[in-house]
Amino acid sequence: xxxxxxxxxxxxxxxxxxxxxxxxxxxxxxxxxxxxxxxxxxxxxxxxxxxxxxxxxxxxxxxxxxxxxxxxxxxxxxxxxxxxxxxxxxxxxxxxxxxxxxxxxxxxxxxxxxxxxxxxxxxxxxxxxxxxxxxxxxxxxxxxxxxxxxxxxxxxxxxxxxxxxxxxxxxxxxxxxxxxxxxx
Amino acid sequence: xxxxxxxxxxxxxxxxxxxxxxxxxxxxxxxxxxxxxxxxxxxxxxxxxxxxxxxxxxxxxxxxxxxxxxxxxxxxxxxxxxxxxxxxxxxxxxxxxxxxxxxxxxxxxxxxxxxxxxxxxxxxxxxxxxxxxxxxxxxxxxxxxxxxxxxxxxxxxxxxxxxxxxxxxxxxxxxxxxxxxxxx
Amino acid sequence: xxxxxxxxxxxxxxxxxxxxxxxxxxxxxxxxxxxxxxxxxxxxxxxxxxxxxxxxxxxxxxxxxxxxxxxxxxxxxxxxxxxxxxxxxxxxxxxxxxxxxxxxxxxxxxxxxxxxxxxxxxxxxxxxxxxxxxxxxxxxxxxxxxxxxxxxxxxxxxxxxxxxxxxxxxxxxxxxxxxxxxxx
Amino acid sequence: xxxxxxxxxxxxxxxxxxxxxxxxxxxxxxxxxxxxxxxxxxxxxxxxxxxxxxxxxxxxxxxxxxxxxxxxxxxxxxxxxxxxxxxxxxxxxxxxxxxxxxxxxxxxxxxxxxxxxxxxxxxxxxxxxxxxxxxxxxxxxxxxxxxxxxxxxxxxxxxxxxxxxxxxxxxxxxxxxxxxxxxx
DNA sequence: AATGAATGAGGCTTCATTCAT
DNA sequence: AATGAATGAAGCCTCATTCAT
Numbered sequence: 001x002x003x004x005x006x007x008x009x010x011x012x013x014x015x016x017x018x019x020x021x022x023x024x025x026x027x028x029x030x031x032x033x034x035x036x037x038x039x040x041x042x043x044x045x046x047x048x049x050x051x052x053x054x055x056x057x058x059x060x061x062x063x064x065x066x067x068x069x070x071x072x073x074x075x076x077x078x079x080x081x082x083x084x085x086x087x088x089x090x091x092x093x094x095x096x097x098x099x100x101x102x103x104x105x106x107x108x109x110x111x112x113x114x115x116x117x118x119x120x121x122x123x124x125x126x127x128x129x130x131x132x133x134x135x136x137x138x139x140x141x142x143x144x145x146x147x148x149x150x151x152x153x154x155x156x157x158x159x160x161x162x163x164x165x166x167x168x169x170x171x172x173x174x175x176x177x178x179x180x181x182x183x184x
Numbered sequence: 185x186x187x188x189x190x191x192x193x194x195x196x197x198x199x200x201x202x203x204x205x206x207x208x209x210x211x212x213x214x215x216x217x218x219x220x221x222x223x224x225x226x227x228x229x230x231x232x233x234x235x236x237x238x239x240x241x242x243x244x245x246x247x248x249x250x251x252x253x254x255x256x257x258x259x260x261x262x263x264x265x266x267x268x269x270x271x272x273x274x275x276x277x278x279x280x281x282x283x284x285x286x287x288x289x290x291x292x293x294x295x296x297x298x299x300x301x302x303x304x305x306x307x308x309x310x311x312x313x314x315x316x317x318x319x320x321x322x323x324x325x326x327x328x329x330x331x332x333x334x335x336x337x338x339x340x341x342x343x344x345x346x347x348x349x350x351x352x353x354x355x356x357x358x359x360x361x362x363x364x365x366x367x368x
Numbered sequence: 369x370x371x372x373x374x375x376x377x378x379x380x381x382x383x384x385x386x387x388x389x390x391x392x393x394x395x396x397x398x399x400x401x402x403x404x405x406x407x408x409x410x411x412x413x414x415x416x417x418x419x420x421x422x423x424x425x426x427x428x429x430x431x432x433x434x435x436x437x438x439x440x441x442x443x444x445x446x447x448x449x450x451x452x453x454x455x456x457x458x459x460x461x462x463x464x465x466x467x468x469x470x471x472x473x474x475x476x477x478x479x480x481x482x483x484x485x486x487x488x489x490x491x492x493x494x495x496x497x498x499x500x501x502x503x504x505x506x507x508x509x510x511x512x513x514x515x516x517x518x519x520x521x522x523x524x525x526x527x528x529x530x531x532x533x534x535x536x537x538x539x540x541x542x543x544x545x546x547x548x549x550x551x552x
Numbered sequence: 553x554x555x556x557x558x559x560x561x562x563x564x565x566x567x568x569x570x571x572x573x574x575x576x577x578x579x580x581x582x583x584x585x586x587x588x589x590x591x592x593x594x595x596x597x598x599x600x601x602x603x604x605x606x607x608x609x610x611x612x613x614x615x616x617x618x619x620x621x622x623x624x625x626x627x628x629x630x631x632x633x634x635x636x637x638x639x640x641x642x643x644x645x646x647x648x649x650x651x652x653x654x655x656x657x658x659x660x661x662x663x664x665x666x667x668x669x670x671x672x673x674x675x676x677x678x679x680x681x682x683x684x685x686x687x688x689x690x691x692x693x694x695x696x697x698x699x700x701x702x703x704x705x706x707x708x709x710x711x712x713x714x715x716x717x718x719x720x721x722x723x724x725x726x727x728x729x730x731x732x733x734x735x736x
Numbered sequence: 737a738a739t740g741a742a743t744g745a746g747g748c749t750t751c752a753t754t755c756a757t
Numbered sequence: 758a759a760t761g762a763a764t765g766a767a768g769c770c771t772c773a774t775t776c777a778t
Contacts, residue, residue, distance in 0.1 A: 004759085020204045020290045026752065037759045038754085043758095053337060102289035105282045105340065106204045120341050120747065142361040148332025148341055156285065157304050157332055177326040188741080210769065220743045225770065226740095370760080388658045390574045394748065404764045409749065411762095413589065441655060470657035473650045474572045488709050510729040516709055517701025524657065525672050525700055544695040556738085578773060588739045590775085595737095707771065 007033040012054045017099045021108045067126045076183045078130050080175050091163035097155045119150045192215040196238045201283045205292045211229040260367045262314050264359050275347035282337045304332045375401040380422045387465045388477045435494045446498050448543050459531035465523045484538045488516045559585040564606045569651045570614035573660045619678045628735045630682050632727050649707045672700045
């Protein structure tokens with residue numbers, strides 16, 4: 001039954017996000033999923049497996065959107081939209097993001113899921129393309145690092161209001177502060 | 185005897201850094217410290233306690249240096265030296281830094297040790313002071329976030345050679361790439 | 369399987385009776401029950417829980433019989449039968465009784481299991497009823513205390529042969545010695 | 553220094569009385585005695601030793617008084633005074649008494665300290681003597697058991713006000729209830 | 737006489753996982 | 758497809774006790 005499998009994944013995500021990989025327990029997950037503990041094992045074989053599946057599930061679901069920009073966009077608008085889009089995503093999924101970074105640093109994520117790479121390469125690629133299209137000769141890699149850093153900062157450093165809870169104007173002002181420094 | 189206590193702290197740091205708080209085992213620490221497991225408990229009472237003590241020990245030891253700059257320094261040099269100094273520290277202690285960020289995100293660090301705050305506030309303060317001295321009217325907070333982000337990126341994102349292993353010229357080039365974007 | 373649970377309870381009773389609550393070990397109980405130690409915990413959650421369950425099990429099993437007497441019984445026969453019945457029970461379960469009193473005094477029994485209350489209230493009630501039926505105006509409470517005391521004495525004070533091992537005639541003689549003092 | 557030894561005994565008694573032999577801990581005793589834990593061992597060698605010494609100390613101190621009666625006393629007065637005296641002692645030292653009975657039943661007291669024997673033989677002897685002096689031909693042993701039982705009841709069964717807190721008249725009334733049943 | 741330091745042994749409990757139905 | 762029953766391994770922590778000063 002697809003049903004039980006879904007319940008398990010949903011429950012496992014919620015538990016893993018709250019407690020992290022090691023501190024989470026198959027018992028708690030099973031309980032939350034309204035399923036016998038064995039059922040986890042029948043379906044996923046291993047706690048580690050379930051974890052990896054859950055993480056893949058999350059990343060596919062929340063962080064895999066392709067970044068797209070109009071070709072004729074100005075560089076300033078490009079960075080603005082890039083930041084806005086990513087901050088929105090991170091801000092909305094802050095707990096998940098924190099867990100992923102934490103587990104990534106702890107070495108509990110499989111190589112191909114290294115979340116930080118994902119976030120960074122996504123961004124890096126977009127910037128590279130923009131620079132290529134616009135024939136800019138700035139160092140796109142360093143830009144990528146700066147943007148990536150800003151995003152990490154939002155996930156990790158102490159913050160005020162969540163980005164996604166700001167209103168449109170506040171968001172623009174917020175983004176602009178970065179743009180003023182980075183773009184020209 | 186100060187001796188055993190030191191052995192324990194050294195061992196505990198090494199184990200905690202390698203495996204993180206939860207996955208570390210008092211048994212392994214004791215073994216590595218050449219000490220009976222009980223001795224940990226006589227001296228620190230609790231695994232958590234030992235962990236916190238170890239972390240405090242590390243941060244005091246490696247991350248508490250006060251950042252100092254000459255008053256007449258140019259803004260560009262200021263940021264350059266700030267980045268150089270912090271990257272050096274982070275790069276030299278990369279494993280420790282990763283563990284600290286990971287545990288911080290996992291909520292296993294006591295409030296007053298939230299490592300990321302420490303790193304960030306240190307930097308933030310230095311920037312604020314420089315802006316004040318130089319009577320610059322830029323937004324020091326956003327600058328702080330950008331610098332903080334760069335540092336986080338270095339701890340978290342995939343990197344090439346460790347910063348502290350670069351030679352002097354490479355370091356300067358590396359820093360300059362950031363400065364070109366950030367300063368003017 | 370009811371089987372294992374029963375084995376556990378049987379084993380736990382035997383160990384608890386022999387060593388008392390604190391000195392007993394879940395390991396020993398598990399061993400005696402031919403069960404893995406974890407199984408105790410799956411079934412009872414806690415050593416304390418297992419203990420309380422075992423005690424409840426014992427008291428229900430051995431000490432909960434209702435005392436019944438014919439309405440037209442003489443007071444002397446009443447006390448005789450009462451003593452006989454209770455001495456029989458106590459004597460047959462002397463180890464259990466000792467453990468229960470000991471744990472009761474040590475404060476390791478839950479309120480509703482305070483064994484001594486149970487034994488005493490049982491007796492007290494029977495006496496009250498007899499006095500009521502016979503319209504005797506003696507002080508049933510003091511009688512209760514005396515009878516209760518005699519029973520406690522048998523559990524605690526040094527004794528000769530176990531009451532239940534006496535033959536019928538010896539029992540009668542034994543009981544009569546008390547009756548001669550108490551009943552007129 | 554007699555001083556430390558005394559502190560230790562005082563502390564050990566208080567702890568043993570509160571928690572019983574097994575649940576008491578040399579650490580707690582040392583703490584309460586303001587003494588290093590080793591000092592206990594230097595002076596008493598063993599926890600068990602300390603316990604036994606403490607118990608002997610208590611019994612010598614509180615329960616060893618010889619019972620004395622005037623030769624010409626009436627049997628009723630004799631039992632009255634006997635009960636009064638013993639109830640007073642037990643009531644005043646109820647916690648100690650409970651612990652001693654409990655440990656006695658648990659088999660943690662050395663043979664020669666079996667508290668219940670002590671209490672009982674004391675009483676038994678007095679009764680025997682009285683019967684001898686008065687040339688009574690009642691069964692002094694059964695009387696001893698009844699009196700012993702009454703005393704045990706007071707230590708173990710649920711009670712109202714402590715005997716030693718009653719006023720003189722209440723005490724007399726209380727004792728008389730027993731005498732009315734037992735004597736004549 | 738007194739103690740700080742150290743420890744072997746063991747206790748209760750939890751965890752991920754397998755077995756049998 | 759699902760689960761109740763069972764477990765080996767291991768974790769944190771505590772206890773009575775010895776050693777060295």
